[in-house]
Amino acid sequence: ELKVEQNPLFLSMQEGKNYTIYCNYSTTSDRLYWYRQDPGKSLESLFVLLSNGAVKQEGRLMASLDTKARLSTLHITAAVHDLSATYFCAGPYSGAGSYQLTFGKGTKLSVIP
Amino acid sequence: DTEVTQTPKHLVMGMTNKKSLKCEQHMGHRAMYWYKQKAKKPPELMFVYSYEKLSINESVPSRFSPECPNSSLLNLHLHALQPEDSALYLCASSQDSGGWMNTGELFFGEGSRLTVL
Numbered sequence: 001e002l003k004v005e006q007n008p009l010f011l012s013m014q015e016g017k018n019y020t021i022y023c024n025y026s027t028t029s030d031r032l033y034w035y036r037q038d039p040g041k042s043l044e045s046l047f048v049l050l051s052n053g054a055v056k057q058e059g060r061l062m063a064s065l066d067t068k069a070r071l072s073t074l075h076i077t078a079a080v081h082d083l084s085a086t087y088f089c090a091g092p093y094s095g096a097g098s099y100q101l102t103f104g105k106g107t108k109l110s111v112i113p
Numbered sequence: 114d115t116e117v118t119q120t121p122k123h124l125v126m127g128m129t130n131k132k133s134l135k136c137e138q139h140m141g142h143r144a145m146y147w148y149k150q151k152a153k154k155p156p157e158l159m160f161v162y163s164y165e166k167l168s169i170n171e172s173v174p175s176r177f178s179p180e181c182p183n184s185s186l187l188n189l190h191l192h193a194l195q196p197e198d199s200a201l202y203l204c205a206s207s208q209d210s211g212g213w214m215n216t217g218e219l220f221f222g223e224g225s226r227l228t229v230l
């Protein structure tokens with residue numbers, strides 16, 4: 001069974017600062033997903049990383065994947081308040097012939113002025 | 114702009130009620146999922162339907178009964194629930210259950226927030 005661990009679980013950062021969220025997973029996988037969730041809302045897909053060395057950027061967020069290290073990172077550049085949310089990474093596994101995602105515990109990000 | 118639609122958005126029910134949650138997608142996806150999410154926790158998989166057949170039931174109590182009438186629709190029938198079943202129920206879809214031939218990305222609906230009294 002795939003295990004996905006994120007750290008930190010809570011992150012309070014000042015506007016304008018940079019920080020990185022880490023996501024480790026337990027079994028070999030060539031892909032990894034990042035989602036964002038605002039309070040009381042559903043999950044919004046941020047990044048789909050499909051191969052070793054994949055890097056994707058959207059605005060102030062950049063995600064990367066190192067399948068050999070079983071590690072993905074979500075880097076935040078010059079944080080703004082609008083980035084405050086909970087960020088989940090998720091890894092895939094195929095069980096009972098079906099494909100599914102296992103989520104990390106999430107990183108609750110608070111960006112303060 | 115989610116293309117997975119869930120109804121109702123909010124549901125309050127007593128422990129003796131029978132209700133249903135509904136989910137619809139028009140992306141041509143062949144795999145559909147129910148996840149349960151408690152406050153401040155990650156989503157937990159409940160059921161997976163692949164090509165309209167139930168392929169995974171993650172040891173979910175029988176008071177939750179899924180149904181997939183066709184490839185676009187997914188229902189979750191609720192009966193005799195407990196207060197601890199109060200949660201956000203998320204429906205998701207993906208291109209197919211194999212996952213490996215496509216991106217495997219799951220698209221989530223807005224969720225149905227269930228309160229059991």
